[in-house]
Each structure stands twice: as structure tokens, then as C-alpha cells.
Amino acid sequence: MVTPELLHLYPFFGFLSSANLKTLAKIAREEAFESGSIIFRENEHADWLYILVKGSVDLFFTIEVEYHPELHKELLFGVINPGELFGISALIEPYILTSSARASKPSQIIEIEASGLLALCNEDEDLAYGLIRQVAKTSIERLNATRLQLATAWSTKWV
């Protein structure tokens, strides 16, 4: 069971009032994932926001292998560490996941129902602003890390 006290530990929810934390805890659940299990796949509808409590999660996307449409190659581009948020597309239109996620170790994850979270945002402007600031911050950290990978990959090609 997810408690308000557990949610309060995470910087992402650090600014929330006790009442909001209580409401969020009611629409959250804790799930265990075995190593190798898929948490979500790219292009699926983003219905949950995730926080990694324990373990490790790989973010990857798949591309087709040329001339072999039945085969796919997985490209790992990021790792989620304990305390970090993922599945942030659940709060941003069109609510479609831009990557896949797989537990690379036995992991414990808090899942928060996105529709409930969005409903809370509609009722409370300050809550909405606080949350979107965190989402924006997380997304730009991911973009910067991915651009660095792209720059490194390009510079390696030129050597």
C-alpha cells in the first residue's frame, strides 16, 4: 500500500500539501517487477506515472532491421535509478509513451494513475504548476542526456 509519507520522500512530490498527498496515495499502488520484465512499451497510451523505489529500469526504443521487418533492434538510451520518475508522457498530451521500459534488476515501483493526477491538476492551479515544473525539469534532463549521446555517437563516427 502506498502511504502519503512514502510519497513525501520523493522530491517530485515534496511541495504537495498533506491533503493532496493523501489523495494521491489513494490512486497509487506499489508493484514488483522481476528482472527482464517489461513495464511499458513505446507508442502505448501513457496511463501511469512511475517512481522507481528500488532496483533499476532501462529505457530503450526499438528499430527495424533493414530488409528484415520481422526483426527488431533494441537501443538502450537511458537508465532510471531509485528515486527517479519515468513515464512522464502520462501528464503531457497526446499521452503516448515515447520509449519502452524494462526492469534490469528485480524492482519495486510506485505507479500513480495519470487520470486521477490530471483531475487533481484541474482542481488546483498551484498543484498543477508545481507538478508541471517537475515534469519539465525531468524532461529537459532526459533531452540533454540524449543529445549528449547523439553528439558522442556522431563524433565517434567521424573518428
Place this chain on the structure above:
Amino acid sequence: MISPELLRYYPFFHSLDDTQLRAVATIAEEETVEAGVTLFSEGQPAEVLYFLEDGHVDLYHTIGETNPSDVRKWISVGEINPGEPFSISALIEPYILSSTARVSRPSRIIKIEAKLLRTLFEKDHKLAYLLTYKAAKAVIERLHTTHIQLAAVWA
């Protein structure tokens, strides 16, 4: 100051009401920039939010120590086309630029001072939410594009 009707053209501002649009238009300016101009450099504080009206801007990331003449160290990580915002880091903490922007063709841009925008945000949390939401959306779209670029290099 620019006309609110000019800002209304950009999807970034579509959710704002007339009062909010006027407030943002009051602190915005238009500027013409020559080809070859570097508008901002990565690692610097993000002090201005830009929109490209006309022309073209390239975004670069640098690897290691950069000598301006060593073009191998300037890696293209994206481009800005008319209608798109850039220097979105001006709206997202810690407000530090993550890439360098260079104008590749004579361009017209709209500039909005980030400090003045944040002052508006302090008075209007709804405006703050609406524009930060759009900023986050633009970043996620760029992330998706960067994944595709990465896939092309790694494949």
C-alpha cells in the same frame, strides 16, 4: 512590445486568454538577425525565450574543449523551423542553455526576456502552468526527434 495577434499565431500561446496574451506581448520584441550569428551558447544562463518567425536556426552541442575553428567538435543536434520556440530552457529550471544556436539564414525572431516572463508567472500561476506545460511538451517532442536521430546513427 509586439502585437498580441502576432503571438496568437504560435500554438505555444493558444491556451492563453486575451489578458494573458497582451501581458506577454508587452514584454516581447521582434528582431532581424543575419546568417552566421550565434544567438546563444550552451552552458550559459537561459535569459531569453525565442520564437522563429522566418528563416532557419541550427542547434549544436560541443564535445570537449572547443576551438571555434574546430568544426568537428560542433555536432548538430537539431534545427528550428519557422513557428517553433527555442531556448525553452528559459522556462525550465535550472534555466541553463543545453545547446548553441546559430542562425543559418537571415531570420526574424521574437524575443521574450525570461526574467520579465517569470515576473508575470509570479502574479499569474495559471499563465505559469500553461506556458510551462507547453515548454515540457516541446521538450518531449524534441526528445522523440532525438531518439529517431540516435536510432539512425546507431543502426
